[in-house]
Amino acid sequence: MRKDRHQQMYQQMLKAIVEHQLPPGLRLPEDRLATTFEISRTGVRKVLQRLALEKFVTIEPNKGAHVSEPSVEEAIQVIDSRIMLEPLLLEAVIAHWNESAKCRLQQLIDVEHQARHADDLAEQIDLTAQFHIELASLSGNQVMADFVQQLAYRSSLVVAVYGSRRSVGCDCGDHQELLTLLDEQQVAPSIQWMRGHLQAIKASLNFATSHDRDVDFTRIFTPLS
Structure with a gap:
């Protein structure tokens, strides 16, 4: 309990x-x-x-x-690092592709769609990170996968601070599109899709956001059951 x-x-x-x-x-x-x-x-x-x-x-x-x-500079560096790194892993992902890998990613996409329909931004951000972490692990390069995991978590905070529902919505590309390309063994289109996906997330960020720092915790949080 x-x-x-x-x-x-x-x-x-x-x-x-x-x-x-x-x-x-x-x-x-x-x-x-x-x-x-x-x-x-x-x-x-x-x-x-x-x-x-x-x-x-x-x-x-x-x-x-x-x-x-995260500062604006840090936020940009985090996303730029992902743009440089993640597309490079896709050729190795396709080399290790099998039905089990497809099913694991499909399950994440299905839950991600449910969160989108429920308008649960927090869940969408978390599931988006989990998709990219799982995808990187399929490359067979654990060192690179660990880098992606760290960047994905930091990127989640960047999106939480500077992003919006657009940052995890279809405007930046649906992961289902990438899954289709991977399943068809299309290396170059997969790389192009990933690069465009991450660039769209970067473009969706609003660095002019300001926040009120005085909050009432009892107003925000509900009692635990």
């Missing part, structure tokens, strides 16, 4: 960060969050550490935690 409550808190926190209810740079005091969610500070700390691992939260010694705040 305790794990379920921690998972609920994690999901609420992630959703609030992605939907800009908790703005970048906002301090996340353990005592206030413990009171809001009615769980121990130890439990709060575990959730914050999980969010920090995924780059959504930054924890500093003697200062506590705050919502991560």
Whole structure:
């Protein structure tokens, strides 16, 4: 039951960060969050550490935690790194392609479509990252796959801060299109699709966004069951 409550808190926190209810740079005091969610500070700390691992939260010694705040320069570098790296893996992905790989990616796409229809932005951002991480793992190059995983998590924060529903919507390309190209063993079109997909995500970002840093946690979060 305790794990379920921690998972609920994690999901609420992630959703609030992605939907800009908790703005970048906002301090996340353990005592206030413990009171809001009615769980121990130890439990709060575990959730914050999980969010920090995924780059959504930054924890500093003697200062506590705050919502991560990627600079515009960092955001651009993260997406540009993905544009350079991910298309290069697709030839190896196709070389390792099989029915099992296709089924794993199709399952992620199906859930991603469900999240889109439910207008769940937080879930869409998470599933988009998971798709790219899974795709990179199919290349057989674990070192490169680890790089993609780190970049995908950092990219999720970038989209959460500077993006919108357009950043994970069909305007930037549906992953189903890429799956078709991979299944047809079309290397060059797959590379072209991926590069265009990531460039469209970059173009969708709004770096003029401003945020209110004074929030009421009790207004944002619902009681845990």
